[in-house]
Amino acid sequence: MSSAKSLAELIEAHKFVLDGYNAYGGGCEMTPISMKTTTLHPPHGWVGGKSRLAKQIVGLIPNDHDIYIEVFGGALNVLYAKEKLPKASYREVVNDLNSQLINLHRVIRNDNAKMEKFINSMFISRECFNDIRSGKVKPKNNIEKASYFYYLLSLSFGSKGDNFAMPKSRKPKNIYKSFTKWEKRLKGVTIENMDFQKLIESYDRVDAFFYCDLCFFSDMKNLDKESHR
C-alpha cells in the first residue's frame, strides 16, 4: 500500500472542498466543484449501508477525478446516489470482498431479466426463506444464486439475511420489481471482488478518487488497527 493515499492524505488533498462545503454552511449544500446527486437508491438493503448519508457523502466528492473507486461497495448507496461524470475518460469501479454480493451486482448489470423472471416464480414464505437460508435448496447457476441472495436480503430483519421478517401489521416487502434502472446505472462500471489492499494497489494513480466506507475491525481479516487506519 506504499503509493496508496491514506484517508488523512485524501482529506488534506481535498481540504479545499471541505472548506468550501463549510463555507456554504454545511448541511446538504453543494459546492460548485462537488459531484451532483441522483434520486436512485439500491434495490436491496445492506448492513452498514449509507442510505441516509449517501447524498451528503456525494456532496463531499470533488469532480476533478477521472476514475472513481468504491473500495467497500456494499449495496452501492453512494454510487447510485452520484452522477456519472459526462467525460469520455471517466471510469467507475466498485468492489467488495463478499462474492455473493458481487455476483448479485453483476447479475443486475448483465442478466437482470432472467433474475426478474426467476424471482417472479418464487413465493414469499417462511419455509422458502428457511430452505434457502439453510442450503436445503441450492442454486443451479449464478442467476439463481443472485435471486436467492436478493430474496434473503429483502425479506430479513435489517437486511441481515438470517431471520424471516413478516411484520404482523405490515405487508411483506415487494420483491417483484424490474431491475432495469439499476442495470442502466451499472453499465460500464467495473465490478471487482478483491481484498481492499489489492484493489487500492491495482487502481492507485494521480487522478483516482477512492471512497472507503471502512467496515468494522472485526470484519477485517489479518489486519491490526494501525494498518486499518
Ligand SMILES: C[S@@+](CC[C@H](N)C(=O)[O-])C[C@H]1O[C@@H](n2cnc3c(N)ncnc32)[C@H](O)[C@@H]1O
Ligand atoms: C460498511 S459496509 C459498506 C456499505 C456501503 N458503503 C453501502 O452504503 O452499502 C463495508 C463492506 O466492506 C466489505 N468488506 C469487508 N472486508 C473487506 C475487505 N477486506 N476488502 C473489501 N471489502 C471488504 C463488506 O463485505 C461490506 O460490504
